[in-house]
Structures are given as structure tokens and as C-alpha cells.
Amino acid sequence: xxxxxxxxxxxxxxxxxxxxxxxxxxxxxxxxxxxxxxxxxxxxxxxxxxxxxxxxxxxxxxxxxxxxxxxxxxxxxxxxxxxxxxxxxxxxxxxxxxxxxxxxxxxxxxxxxxxxxxxxxxxxxxxxxxxxxxxxxxxxxxxxxxxxxxxxxxxxxxxxxxxxxxxxxxxxxxxxxxxxxxxxxxxxxxxxxxxxxxxxxxxxxxxxxxxxxxxxxxxxxxxxxxxxxxxxxxxxxxxxxxxxxxxxxxxxxxxxxxxxxxxxxxxxxxxxxxxxxxxxxxxxxxxxxxxxxxxxxxxxxxxx
Amino acid sequence: xxxxxxxxxxxxxxxxxxxxxxxxxxxxxxxxxxxxxxxxxxxxxxxxxxxxxxxxxxxxxxxxxxxxxxxxxxxxxxxxxxxxxxxxxxxxxxxxxxxxxxxxxxxxxxxxxxxxxxxxxxxxxxxxxxxxxxxxxxxxxxxxxxxxxxxxxxxxxxxxxxxxxxxxxxxxxxxxxxxxxxxxxxxxxxxxxxxxxxxxxxxxxxxxxxxxxxxxxxxxxxxxxxxxxxxxxxxxxxxxxxxxxxxxxxxxxxxxxxxxxxxxxxxxxxxxxxxxxxxxxxxxxxxxxxxxxxxxxxxxxxxxxxxxxxxxxxxxxxxxxxxxxxxxxxxxxxxxxxxxxxxxxxxxxxxxxxxxxxxxxxxxxxxxxxxxxxxxxxxxxxxxxxxxxxxxxxxxxxxxxxxxxxxxxxxxxxxxxxxxxxxxxxxxxxxxxxxxxxxxxxxxxxxxxxxxxxxxxxxxxxxxxxxxxxxxxxxxxxxxxxxxxxxxxxxxxxxxxxxxxxxxxxxxxxxxxxxxxxxxxxxxxxxxxxxxxxxxxxxxxxxxxxxxxxxxxxxxxxxxxxxxxxxxxxxxxxxxxxxx
Numbered sequence: 001x002x003x004x005x006x007x008x009x010x011x012x013x014x015x016x017x018x019x020x021x022x023x024x025x026x027x028x029x030x031x032x033x034x035x036x037x038x039x040x041x042x043x044x045x046x047x048x049x050x051x052x053x054x055x056x057x058x059x060x061x062x063x064x065x066x067x068x069x070x071x072x073x074x075x076x077x078x079x080x081x082x083x084x085x086x087x088x089x090x091x092x093x094x095x096x097x098x099x100x101x102x103x104x105x106x107x108x109x110x111x112x113x114x115x116x117x118x119x120x121x122x123x124x125x126x127x128x129x130x131x132x133x134x135x136x137x138x139x140x141x142x143x144x145x146x147x148x149x150x151x152x153x154x155x156x157x158x159x160x161x162x163x164x165x166x167x168x169x170x171x172x173x174x175x176x177x178x179x180x181x182x183x184x185x186x187x188x189x190x191x192x193x194x195x196x197x198x199x200x201x202x203x204x205x206x207x208x209x210x211x212x213x214x215x216x217x218x219x220x221x222x223x224x225x226x227x228x229x230x231x232x233x234x235x236x237x238x239x240x241x242x243x244x245x246x247x248x249x250x251x252x253x254x255x256x257x258x259x260x261x262x263x264x265x266x267x268x269x270x271x272x273x274x275x276x277x278x279x280x281x282x283x284x285x286x287x288x289x290x291x292x293x294x295x296x297x298x299x300x301x302x303x304x
Numbered sequence: 305x306x307x308x309x310x311x312x313x314x315x316x317x318x319x320x321x322x323x324x325x326x327x328x329x330x331x332x333x334x335x336x337x338x339x340x341x342x343x344x345x346x347x348x349x350x351x352x353x354x355x356x357x358x359x360x361x362x363x364x365x366x367x368x369x370x371x372x373x374x375x376x377x378x379x380x381x382x383x384x385x386x387x388x389x390x391x392x393x394x395x396x397x398x399x400x401x402x403x404x405x406x407x408x409x410x411x412x413x414x415x416x417x418x419x420x421x422x423x424x425x426x427x428x429x430x431x432x433x434x435x436x437x438x439x440x441x442x443x444x445x446x447x448x449x450x451x452x453x454x455x456x457x458x459x460x461x462x463x464x465x466x467x468x469x470x471x472x473x474x475x476x477x478x479x480x481x482x483x484x485x486x487x488x489x490x491x492x493x494x495x496x497x498x499x500x501x502x503x504x505x506x507x508x509x510x511x512x513x514x515x516x517x518x519x520x521x522x523x524x525x526x527x528x529x530x531x532x533x534x535x536x537x538x539x540x541x542x543x544x545x546x547x548x549x550x551x552x553x554x555x556x557x558x559x560x561x562x563x564x565x566x567x568x569x570x571x572x573x574x575x576x577x578x579x580x581x582x583x584x585x586x587x588x589x590x591x592x593x594x595x596x597x598x599x600x601x602x603x604x605x606x607x608x609x610x611x612x613x614x615x616x617x618x619x620x621x622x623x624x625x626x627x628x629x630x631x632x633x634x635x636x637x638x639x640x641x642x643x644x645x646x647x648x649x650x651x652x653x654x655x656x657x658x659x660x661x662x663x664x665x666x667x668x669x670x671x672x673x674x675x676x677x678x679x680x681x682x683x684x685x686x687x688x689x690x691x692x693x694x695x696x697x698x699x700x701x702x703x704x705x706x707x708x709x710x711x712x713x714x715x716x717x718x719x720x721x722x723x724x725x726x727x728x729x730x731x732x733x734x735x736x737x738x739x740x741x742x743x744x745x746x747x748x749x750x751x752x753x754x755x756x757x758x759x760x761x762x763x764x765x766x767x768x769x770x771x772x773x774x775x776x777x778x779x780x781x782x783x784x785x786x787x788x789x790x791x792x793x794x795x796x797x798x799x800x801x802x803x804x805x806x807x808x809x810x811x812x813x814x815x816x817x818x819x820x821x822x823x824x825x826x827x828x829x830x831x832x833x834x835x836x837x838x839x840x841x842x843x844x845x846x847x848x849x850x851x852x853x854x855x856x857x858x859x860x861x862x863x864x865x866x867x868x869x870x871x872x873x874x875x876x877x878x879x880x881x882x883x884x
Contacts, residue, residue, distance in 0.1 A: 219400060226399075230323055237328035238841070238848050238861040239319055279312060279863060283319050290323055290349055293404045 001081045004041060010048045017056045022083045025167035028124050034085030038076040040251075041211060043204035047197060051078060054193040055169050060148050062133070062172040062189065065197030068232075068247040071173035072131060074197070079127040084167060087117040088129045095136035097143035101156060113159050122147060122154055125167030133172040134184050141188050144170075148191035199232065200247070213254055215302040220292075224250060227291040231271070234287060243275045244284045254301070263296035264288075315863060317343035318845070324352025329846050333364050334384070339416065346409035349402075350384070353391035359470040363387075366474045369489055370481070379487070381432045383477055385439060386462045390473055393466025410443035435459055458484050556738045560592045562608035564742050566599040567592055581777060585802045585814070585822045586770045592742045593774070596759050615761055618708060622758040625709035626716065633717055640721035640873045647877040648725060659683035692880075693728040693749065693783040696872065697775050697790040700733035700744065701766035701797075711791070712760040714868035719747050719754035721869070728780055731757055734771035735764035739800040741771055749780055767814060768796035768854075769822040772837070776830050787836045787879050789872055793843030794851035796823050824854040838875040840868060 005015050027035065042048070051074060054061050061078075063071040079086040089100065098116070105114035121128035133141070147154050152164035172192055174184070200208070202225055209221045228250055235242045253270035257263055272284045317335040320343060322328045332355065336347035354363065370379050396402050413436065434449045438459045441448035451459060461480040464473055481487040561567070567574055574591065582589045598612065626633060658665070662683035671677035698715055715731055722729040731747040731754075742764070746757045772790065779786050796819035801811040812818045827837050839859040841851050851859055858878075860871040 223400065230326075233326065233328065234319070234323060237322070237845060238851075238859075239322070239328065239845065279316075282316060286316065286320055286345070287323050289345065289401075290320070290405070291399065291401055293401050 001077070005048060005081065008043065008048060009045045010052070014049055014052045014056070018052060018081055021056060021167075025084070025125060027083060027085070031085040031124055031126070034087070034126065035083060036076045036079050036086045038073060038080055040070075040073045040208065042070050042074040042077040043200065043207050044070075044198075047074065047195065050195055052081065054195070055082065055171075058166075058169075059193045060170040060172070060191060062174065062192035062194045063197055064174050064194055066175060066199070067242050068228075068245055069197040069199055070247075071175075071197055072129070075127070075129045075131075075171045075173060078171065079129070082127065082169075084169070085121075085124055085126040086129060087121045087126055088131060089117045090131045091133050091136040093135060093137065095140045097140060100140075101143060101154060113156065118144065118147060119154060119156070119162070121170070122152075122162060122164040122168050125165030128168070128170045130170060130172040132174060133188075134174040141184075145187060145191065148188075202229070205247075209251075209254070212251060213258060213302065215258075215304055216254070217301060217303055220296070220301045223291050224254065227288060230287045230291065231284065234283065240280050240283050241275055244271050244280075246271055246274060249274060257296075257298055257301050260298050262294075263292050263301070264294050267292065312863065313337070313341060313343055317348045320345060320348035321352035321355070322845070324349040325355035326352075327355060328848070330355050330360070331846060333360075333367055334380075338412075339420075344409075346405045347384070347388070349405065350388045350391055353395050354387050357391050357394045358387075358473060362470050362474060366477065370487065373487065375485065375487070378429050378432055379481060379485070381429070382435065382462060382480070385432075385435060386464045386477055386480065387473065389439075389462065390464035390466055390468055396466075407443050410440035413440045414444050414446060431458075435462060454484070556590075556740065559738065560590075560740050560742065561599045562605070563611050563737070564592060564744060565594045565596040566601075567594055568745065569593060577774075577777070581770065581773050584805075585818075586741075586767070586773075587803045588739065589767070589770055589800055590740045591770075591774055592740045593745065593778070594742065595745050595748075595756075615759070618761040619759050622709050622712035622760060626713045626758065629713065633713055636717045636869055637720050637724070640717060640869050641724045643873045644721055644725045644727065644876060647880045648727075656682035691784040692787065693730070693780040693785070694722055694787045694789065694876070695775050695779045696729065696731045697771060697788070698731065698733045698746070698760065699766050699768075699791050699793065700735040700760060700762045700764075702735075702763055703766075703793055703795075704762040708760060708762050711762075711868070712758050715746065715757040715760060716754050717869040718872050719757055721873075723754060728783065730778070730780075732775060732778075733760050734766065734768075734775070735762070736767040736770075736798045736800065737764040741767050741774065741798075743771065743774055743778070745778075765798045766792075766796055767798040767800070767819075768792060769819070769826040772823065772826045772830060776833065776835055779835070785836070786834065787838065787876065788830060789838050789840065789875055791840045791842065791868060792851075794820075794839070794841055794847040794854060795843060796820065820850045820853055827854055836879045838879060840871045840875065842868070 002015055002019060005018070006012075051061055051063075055078060063074060065071055076086065100116050100118045102114050102116035102119045104111050106112075115123070118128055120126065146152075147164055148170055152168075153161055154164065155161045170192075205225045205228065206221055209216055209224065213221075228245070228247065231240070232245045234240050235245045249270040253263075253266040256266035256269065261269075267288050268285075272281050272288070275281060275284065314335060317337065318332070321332045321335065322330060325332075330352075332351050334351050336344035336351060338344050354360065367380075367383070370376050373379065392402060392406060434451060434455060435458060437449045438451060438455070439462070449455075458480070461476070461484070464476055468476065569577060574593075577593075578589075578591050581591065596615075656663070658668070658679045659681045660678045662681035665680055665682045668677075668680045672680050696715070696718060698711060704711060719729055719731050728749045729747065730745070730749050733744045733746055735742050735744075744759070746760060747754050768790070772788065776786075776788060779788065796814065798814040798819070800814060802814050802818055802822070804811050814822070830837050837855065837858060839851065839855040841848075841859050841861045843851075848861075851861075858875075860875050862868060862871045
């Protein structure tokens with residue numbers, strides 16, 4: 001991963017810092033399985049520099065940005081780069097303190113404490129990814145305040161006060177204004193450094209496609225990149241919903257094409273059909289047709 | 305304010321143009337359709353690409369240069385043939401698919417020929433047609449027409465190279481028109497003939513021909529196709545009269561009462577309401593809040609009788625329309641009720657109810673010794689009784705003339721669905737006229753049914769800021785969660801100006817940026833008060849920035865008015881999810 005960061009042109013001081021962090025905080029025993037092996041690399045030198053610096057300084061990081069900006073990909077990549085075990089917590093409306101910290105459970109003989117992901121993360125010095133943090137009610141998140149600020153502790157009622165391991169970091173992700181989200185309160189936001197993730201740049205998206213599909217024709221890679229931006233622009237103008245602006249879907253479609261499916265069907269399956277309104281589907285198909293020939297097949301997209 | 309409604313096909317064509325141009329605020333001068341009325345994929349892309357690569361404002365000025373010519377249709381076809389070649393060459397390096405699209409278009413061009421009737425053949429301009437054939441034949445691998453030397457020269461002139469800029473393109477096109485068609489621009493001097501028809505002819509012709517709807521300050525309660533018909537005051541005259549006459553408050557008030565029915569407030573309460581709400585940008589404005597019941601004190605004059613007849617006719621049209629589609633709407637009500645019920649179950653906690661056993665309610669405990677009321681306990685039930693009120697504001701300005709029946713039917717679906725789920729709902733229509741912002745209460749919180757929604761009709765202007773402020777005042781203040789949803793085109797507009805204020809010493813029109821800023825400030829203030837404000841947007845794409853300014857991201861856009869109920873359902877779900 002550090003080699004990748006060098007290739008990306010990340011500040012050498014930051015890379016050295018990450019290497020030093022890894023040396024200072026060796027991976028606890030039995031935790032190797034928890035270190036993520038990201039399927040996608042996060043491309044974006046500036047973002048890497050900022051995010052890694054925040055974590056090296058011991059701060060927690062809140063990644064904000066619209067759909068398809070790579071918030072979770074970056075969180076996974078950071079855990080990998082820092083060599084830390086990762087606990088991914090998907091937040092939802094009914095999230096409460098016991099889900100995060102842990103709750104009583106019966107082990108067959110007696111009632112014991114069943115640790116939650118935040119507890120484990122704090123104990124083993126992991127990276128806690130708080131996914132869609134603004135989906136949960138603010139009251140449920142109040143339990144994290146002491147964990148996230150200078151106190152770095154978790155007081156489990158009826159059990160011990162545990163100190164958060166110095167290597168532990170928390171990375172929140174949020175899509176502001178996404179359906180089902182709410183405003184984060186000031187108390188919580190103040191415990192994070194907030195990094196507003198931009199939409200992936202044309203150059204970085206080209207790199208991403210070439211990394212995953214080394215045989216892709218540069219000509220068509222460019223057209224798929226432009227297709228993504230066309231869809232983004234259309235969604236931004238509220239002509240279609242944001243469902244079709246799906247970078248994962250685009251990569252999945254290319255994967256299907258690589259296996260032999262034609263472009264029209266692959267894009268239908270992975271992009272167009274994600275919206276269920278027939279009229280919206282027509283508009284999405286029009287955008288696709290204005291970039292990708294209907295009869296485009298594997299040989300043309302993946303020559304050689 | 306002129307309102308342009310787009311059919312789904314037109315909107316699709318626009319989307320093609322916008323996507324190719326990469327600009328979504330573009331108002332293109334042309335849209336291309338095939339003979340079946342379907343958007344022409346390739347040529348709409350060409351129109352969009354022309355906007356991308358060339359200066360559209362200058363091109364439009366060039367188009368306007370021959371707009372008065374009787375040969376304009378032929379010129380349009382030839383000019384676009386020229387532009388097609390130019391933008392194709394410019395765009396091809398960055399969009400390779402264009403070559404395939406061009407070839408498909410060429411093949412479709414010849415395929416269409418085989419289906420053309422004799423009349424269609426006769427209607428074709430031979431000179432244009434042979435140029436089109438010459439352009440498309442090689443691409444479709446066909447033999448081109450046998451052109452005369454002059455025809456070949458014209459074909460060469462129409463193959464505008466991609467290296468030209470806007471000025472070069474216009475210069476070459478002007479040269480082409482001058483050289484091959486002896487067009488020097490003088491054909492524009494002819495004035496168009498105008499006929500003025502009234503009565504039955506006017507009603508018939510406006511039904512057959514395209515019409516424009518203009519707002520005036522005289523209430524015109526008609527369908528757009530009937531504008532200009534018997535009994536309706538001419539717009540220009542009404543507007544002029546409004547500006548020249550000294551407006552008499554009593555006369556305007558009487559007019560409101562005649563048109564919309566008596567106010568639900570007495571004079572004293574209404575004055576107090578105006579004093580508290582008609583402030584800032586709405587100073588000098590008035591309010592009229594009505595259920596549409598005729599005033600018993602005011603004898604109807606001829607105009608009032610006519611308006612009452614028109615309103616009753618519109619109500620009957622609304623009812624007939626609903627009856628014709630009742631099955632469809634009944635399933636719509638079922639679907640929306642289920643959607644709301646699901647959301648309520650997911651996001652609302654069951655409310656405790658008063659009971660004789662359960663958890664002691666300390667606030668009510670005094671009732672046991674004093675009133676011998678044993679119900680001083682609270683008991684949890686499974687029933688969801690949402691502590692929620694929904695106020696739906698329907699824009700009833702004249703821009704909605706074309707969709708009155710649909711809006712009434714959709715309003716009914718929304719009202720009935722919410723009522724069935726036990727949600728308090730109030731539905732009002734709002735419009736402005738002569739400085740009055742009129743809120744017509746179509747369904748109150750306590751009304752047992754929703755059929756009064758069919759009393760919806762469209763007329764007048766829309767002063768969104770004041771309408772929102774008033775609707776918020778009328779909302780149930782006892783509810784913990786108050787949702788205010790509005791059907792809007794994000795284009796607030798009123799004839800009553802914004803009065804001078806400290807910063808701006810002159811009065812301004814209530815429209816464009818000033819009105820958007822006012823409405824946005826109003827929405828912000830309501831959110832501060834604890835209202836959740838969301839919009840269902842049905843309007844022009846160019847108003848989307850205004851929409852975002854006013855409502856932030858709390859909006860759902862609909863392309864057809866019959867998506868209104870679904871959109872309100874989604875907004876409601878979204879708002880319910882966000883409730884703490």
C-alpha cells in the first residue's frame with residue numbers, strides 16, 4: 001500500500017509518518033484477518049495527504065461527500081495503509097448505545113458483557129468506520145463523545161472504564177442531504193476533522209479503470225469516464241435521481257462486459273435498472289447511447 | 305409570466321440536447337422530432353453540440369435574421385445540415401460514438417422514405433431533400449442523387465468544416481443563403497397579418513391552435529384553451545386598468561369576496577393576521593383565507609355569477625375526471641397509504657394512551673381525587689398515532705391552468721391517504737390577485753372527508769413567501785412534528801411589488817431573484833421555527849437553481865403532475881426518517 005501511495009505522489013513525509021506509525025503500533029495477535037484488503041484503491045493525492053495527516057495527528061476523521069465519491073473506499077484504504085484492524089459499523093435509525101458499545105449476554109452459565117464494535121476497536125487499537133453516521137439519532141451517538149474526544153475512554157455501565165488504545169481512530173462517513181439522513185449535532189462534529197470529498201477526477205477515474213481492467217481500450221475508458229460525468233450532471237440538474245450515478249455499478253458493468261456481455265445489457269443491469277421509473281430509464285439510456293455504441297462488445301472494449 | 309409545458313417526448317428531446325451540450329439551463333431554439341413525434345436522437349445531440357461548441361446567442365440572432373422569411377423552413381433545414389457537419393467534426397475526437405450515431409441516422413433517413421405517403425413526398429422541398437440525400441447516402445452505403453453542378457456547389461457550401469468558430473460559421477451560412485437563394489435579409493420587412501376573432505370563432509380557434517397563457521390581475525377562470533372567449537376581459541386592458549386606476553381597498557376586498565367566497569376570519573381577526581404577517585417584503589399586501597363559501601351579505605353581481613358558474617364547472621370537471629379514473633386513483637390511494645403506514649411504523653414510536661392501569665402520569669394524578677377520574681395512567685399500545693401534522697400547499701396560479709383536474713385528483717389521493725393513516729392533514733390552494741394572497745382551504749384538519757379538494761381551480765399569481773408564512777400560521781401548533789409541503793414551480797411572481805426598504809429605496813417587482821430570495825428567507829425562518837419544509841417541483845429546468853436556493857435539497861422533482869402523490873409520499877418518508 002505504501003508503494004501505491006508513492007506512485008500516487010503522496011507527500012513523502014506523510015508516507016514516512018505512516019511507516020513510523022506502523023512500526024510503533026504492531027498489529028495485535030489474531031487481528032490480521034481484520035485488516036481490510038480493499039477491492040478498490042482510492043485515487044487522489046491531495047485527499048490522501050489530508051486524511052493521513054489527520055490520522056497521524058491522532059484526530060478522528062469525518063468523510064463527507066455525495067454518492068460515488070469513495071468515502072468507504074478511502075476509509076478501508078486508510079485502515080490498510082496504517083495496518084490496523086477495522087470494524088465497520090453501518091449506522092441506522094434504530095442504532096443505540098448498546099449496539100455500539102456492547103450489551104449483556106448469557107454465555108450459558110452467567111450473564112456477561114458482549115462487547116460491541118466500538119469497544120473492540122478501542123481495545124485493540126483498530127480503525128472504526130462509522131458508516132453513514134448521520135443516519136443514527138443524535139442521542140444514540142452521545143455515548144461516543146467521551147470516546148472521540150481527549151478523554152479517549154469508554155465507561156461501560158456496570159463494568160469497567162476502558163481506555164481507548166492510542167492506535168485507535170474513528171472514521172465517520174456521511175452523505176449530507178442523502179435520503180434518511182439528519183443533521184449531526186455540533187458536539188459530535190467538533191470531535192472530527194471534516195474532509196469534504198470531491199467527485200473523483202477524470203484522471204483518477206481513468207487510473208481506477210486501468211487498474212481494474214488493464215486491457216481496457218484507452219478510447220473506451222475515456223468514454224465510460226465521460227458517461228459517469230454525464231449521468232452525474234443530469235442527476236445534479238434533477239432530471240434523473242442519483243441512483244444512476246453509481247461508480248460501483250459502472251465498474252460492475254465493465255466486469256460483465258469483460259466476461260462477454262454486450263455493453264447495452266451490462267449497463268442496463270448495473271446502472272439503468274437501478275431506477276424503477278420507465279421514463280427515467282429512457283433518459284438514462286439516452287445518455288448511455290450518446291456515449292457508448294449499442295453493439296459494443298468485449299473485443300472492442302478489451303482488445304488483445 | 306409565460307409558462308411552457310413540455311410533453312414527455314419534448315422533455316426527452318430537451319434532455320438529449322442538454323446532455324450533449326453539458327448545460328442544463330439551456331433553452332434551445334430547436335428540438336428535433338421524427339415524423340412519429342419521437343425525439344430524433346442524433347439531431348437533438350447536434351443541437352446540443354451546437355450549443356457546446358458555438359455561441360448560441362449569436363446563432364439565435366442569425367436564425368432571427370431570416371425568421372420573417374416565407375422560406376424560413378427551408379433555410380432552417382439547410383442551416384442545420386451545415387451546422388451538423390461542423391459540430392460533428394468538432395465533437396468526433398472526444399465522442400467516437402458520434403460516427404455510429406450519424407450512420408444510424410443516415411440509415412434511418414432512407415428507411416423512413418419507404419414509409420412516406422404521397423402527401424409527405426409532395427410536402428418535401430426538393431432542394432433540401434436532394435442535399436439531405438447527398439449528405440446521408442454515402443454514410444448509408446447508397447448511391448447519392450445526381451446533383452447539378454449548382455447542387456454540388458451547395459453541398460460543398462453546406463459541409464462546414466469543424467475548424468470554423470461561430471463567426472466563421474455564420475459568415476459562411478450567410479454567404480450560402482445569399483449565393484444560392486439570393487437572400488439578403490429584406491424578406492424580413494414583411495409584417496405579419498393579424499386577425500382579431502371573438503366569440504365562438506375564438507373559442508374554436510384557441511382549441512385548435514397553440515395558445516399562450518398570460519397572467520393579468522383580472523380573475524380569469526378558464527381553461528387555457530378557452531382564454532379570450534366570451535366573458536373574459538382582455539388581458540392587456542385589464543393590466544392597463546390596474547396600473548392607471550387608484551385601487552380602492554374596499555373594491556378589491558369586495559372583488560375577493562365575490563371571487564373566492566367569504567373569509568373564515570372576521571374583519572378584526574383578519575386585520576390582526578395581516579398586521580402580523582404582511583410585513584417586510586409583503587408590506588401593503590393583504591390576506592384572504594377562505595373555504596370558498598359564498599358570502600350571504602354580498603349580492604352577487606353579473607361577474608360574480610359568471611365566476612361562480614365557472615368555478616362550479618371546474619369543480620364538476622375535476623369530479624368527472626376523477627370518476628373516469630377512479631380505479632386508478634383508488635389503487636393510488638391504497639399504495640400511498642401503505643407507503644405512509646410503513647414509514648410511520650418504521651419511524652414513529654407508539655404513543656402511550658390514557659388508561660386505568662400502567663405507568664402513573666404525574667401530570668394527571670390530581671384528577672383522581674378531584675374528579676374521580678381513574679384514567680391517570682399511561683399505557684403503551686401498538687397503535688401508531690403520529691404526533692404529526694401535514695400542510696400541503698398547492699400552487700393555484702394560472703400557470704397550473706392546464707392541469708387543474710390532475711392536481712385536484714392528486715390532491716385528493718394525498719389527502720385521503722394521509723387521513724386513512726390517521727395523520728392530520730390540511731390542504732390549501734394559494735394564489736395572489738390584486739395584492740391579496742388567497743389561501744383557499746380545500747381540506748381542514750378536522751374535515752371528515754376530502755371531496756372539497758375538488759373545488760381546486762387555478763387563477764392569478766403566486767406570492768410564495770407570503771403563502772408559506774400564512775400556511776405556517778394556520779398549521780396545527782399543538783403537534784410536535786409539523787411538515788409543510790408545497791407544490792411549486794420555483795418561480796414566485798406577483799403583481800404587487802416589494803415596497804422600498806431601508807437598504808433599497810425603490811420598490812421592486814416580486815419576481816426573479818428578489819422573490820426567490822424572499823421565499824428562501826421565509827423557508828429558512830420556518831425551519832428555524834421547527835417546521836420541516838419540502839417542495840414538490842413541477843416546472844422548468846431553468847428554475848432548478850432557484851428551487852435549490854429556496855428549498856436546499858428538500859425537494860422532489862416530478863416530470864408529470866400525476867407523479868405528485870408519489871412524490872409527496874417520498875418526501876413524507878424522507879421527513880419521517882429524519883424525525884428524532
